[in-house]
Amino acid sequence: MNADPAGTRYPHLDLGDLIAGAAGQPVGDRAxxxxxxxxxxxREANRWNLVADGVRGLAAAAxxxxxxxxxxxxxxxxxxxxxxRDPFGPPGAVAALTLAIIALDVMTGxxxxxxxxxxxxxxxxxxFYGADNNTIGIYGAAGILCSAWLAGMVLWSARRRxxxxxxxxxxxxxxxxxxxxxxxxxEAGRSLVSRSSEVNGWAGSGGWGGVRGRAVLVVSAVALxxxxxxxxxxxxxxxxxxxxxxxxFTLLIMAVANVRLSARRAVIVALSGIAxxxxxxxxxxxxxxxxHSDIGAFAGQALHGGAGGTxxxxxxxxxxxxxxxxxxxxxxxxxxxxxxxxxWPDRVTGGVLPRAWQTVPLLKISFVTIWIMAILGWFxxxxxxxxxxxxxxxxxxxxxxxxxxxALADDKAPTEPTAAPTEPTAAPTEPAASPAEPAGPHxxxxxxxxxxxxxxxx
Numbered sequence: 001m002n003a004d005p006a007g008t009r010y011p012h013l014d015l016g017d018l019i020a021g022a023a024g025q026p027v028g029d030r031a032x033x034x035x036x037x038x039x040x041x042x043r044e045a046n047r048w049n050l051v052a053d054g055v056r057g058l059a060a061a062a063x064x065x066x067x068x069x070x071x072x073x074x075x076x077x078x079x080x081x082x083x084x085r086d087p088f089g090p091p092g093a094v095a096a097l098t099l100a101i102i103a104l105d106v107m108t109g110x111x112x113x114x115x116x117x118x119x120x121x122x123x124x125x126x127x128f129y130g131a132d133n134n135t136i137g138i139y140g141a142a143g144i145l146c147s148a149w150l151a152g153m154v155l156w157s158a159r160r161r162x163x164x165x166x167x168x169x170x171x172x173x174x175x176x177x178x179x180x181x182x183x184x185x186x187e188a189g190r191s192l193v194s195r196s197s198e199v200n201g202w203a204g205s206g207g208w209g210g211v212r213g214r215a216v217l218v219v220s221a222v223a224l225x226x227x228x229x230x231x232x233x234x235x236x237x238x239x240x241x242x243x244x245x246x247x248x249f250t251l252l253i254m255a256v257a258n259v260r261l262s263a264r265r266a267v268i269v270a271l272s273g274i275a276x277x278x279x280x281x282x283x284x285x286x287x288x289x290x291x292h293s294d295i296g297a298f299a300g301q302a303l304h305g306g307a308g309g310t311x312x313x314x315x316x317x318x319x320x321x322x323x324x325x326x327x328x329x330x331x332x333x334x335x336x337x338x339x340x341x342x343x344w345p346d347r348v349t350g351g352v353l354p355r356a357w358q359t360v361p362l363l364k365i366s367f368v369t370i371w372i373m374a375i376l377g378w379f380x381x382x383x384x385x386x387x388x389x390x391x392x393x394x395x396x397x398x399x400x401x402x403x404x405x406x407a408l409a410d411d412k413a414p415t416e417p418t419a420a421p422t423e424p425t426a427a428p429t430e431p432a433a434s435p436a437e438p439a440g441p442h443x444x445x446x447x448x449x450x451x452x453x454x455x456x457x458x
Contacts, residue, residue: 092149321384
């Protein structure tokens with residue numbers, strides 16, 4: 001109430017008291033006493049009572065409207081894809097689509113490459129077929145991410161089928177053992193495939209018919225498709241792309257197969273791209289039906305001792321790429337910084353990146369091979385630093401997405417109190433996850449995919 005004995009303010013009921021009285025809500029004693037004695041406030045109260053009666057009448061006469069039906073979730077799930085809950089899923093799907101579009105384009109005439117930011121420049125007129133130098137970094141990274149994602153899906157689906165079969169066939173004692181085992185760290189603390197033969201590596205996984213064998217076949221199929229589309233003289237015709245991508249895919253295949261990288265194998269991996277390029281070049285030079293390309297022309301120059309001028313021109317162009325723009329000198333610094341981040345991730349990311357590596361299968365080896373491919377493309381292509389420079393805008397958003405999704409999955413992972421095992425088991429049990437390891441849905445899958453102490457980490 002705004003009544004003021006001194007007469008300095010409005011001496012009638014305020015709007016809140018009038019509305020409360022019209023709505024049937026309780027008002028104070030002072031307001032009721034003032035309303036009984038003030039004709040002005042009584043008229044205002046009658047007006048608000050009429051408004052309230054009209055609103056109640058309209059509400060009673062209005063038909064009850066049905067709530068709009070929610071859109072079917074099946075359509076939403078179809079658009080999101082079956083990979084929506086996997087941290088590697090959406091970025092892996094983007095990588096697969098990118099790989100397929102670029103590969104099919106260079107195999108059908110490179111029409112999409114012409115005049116694009118990282119494609120063939122019509123104004124420069126360097127070449128009008130195949131893949132451009134700057135496309136190689138994007139293309140190779142997409143191939144690595146796509147193959148790692150598909151291989152991880154194979155490993156994870158095998159683990160799910162194996163867990164389902166054991167649940168259906170297990171005895172009560174085994175069920176009790178599994179319950180106690182689950183209480184030691186949730187689903188993320190168990191191995192992707194709990195059979196010791198599959199955990200111990202390629203030799204005991206049943207060859208090509210085992211889980212690792214199927215994963216290796218998937219990675220090999222993607223690598224074969226990507227390398228042929230990029231390096232064959234009639235398609236992409238990329239020298240540097242072949243030299244850079246073949247070692248990257250080879251390292252990924254070795255990681256999936258759990259093959260240790262020794263010094264001898266490292267030399268073979270490093271020279272594998274050059275060897276395949278030499279095969280492509282010689283076939284194109286000696287078999288005219290494969291068509292004319294600069295790869296075959298370079299093979300002819302090398303066989304007749306005239307390749308020195310071409311090599312000198314490419315080396316000069318590569319070195320000159322550092323000064324093409326005022327910002328190109330930053331690319332080597334960024335590449336070196338990313339290499340240090342991969343080498344000592346705990347010091348830079350505070351443990352976020354290592355936890356993502358433990359959560360997502362094959363994520364660490366994927367990042368390492370992409371970095372190696374960017375370095376090899378830098379020195380193998382005459383565009384120089386343009387190769388890693390064009391790779392960064394494609395890879396960094398996908399990498400951030402994967403790491404962020406993995407951290408979110410770890411936060412949502414259920415944690416259960418530790419319980420003592422109710423019954424000893426005769427089969428050798430797997431070591432429990434260390435406290436530093438996250439509790440994500442794919443943590444054990446990564447340990448199975450790359451090995452507890454993976455040979456490529458030595």
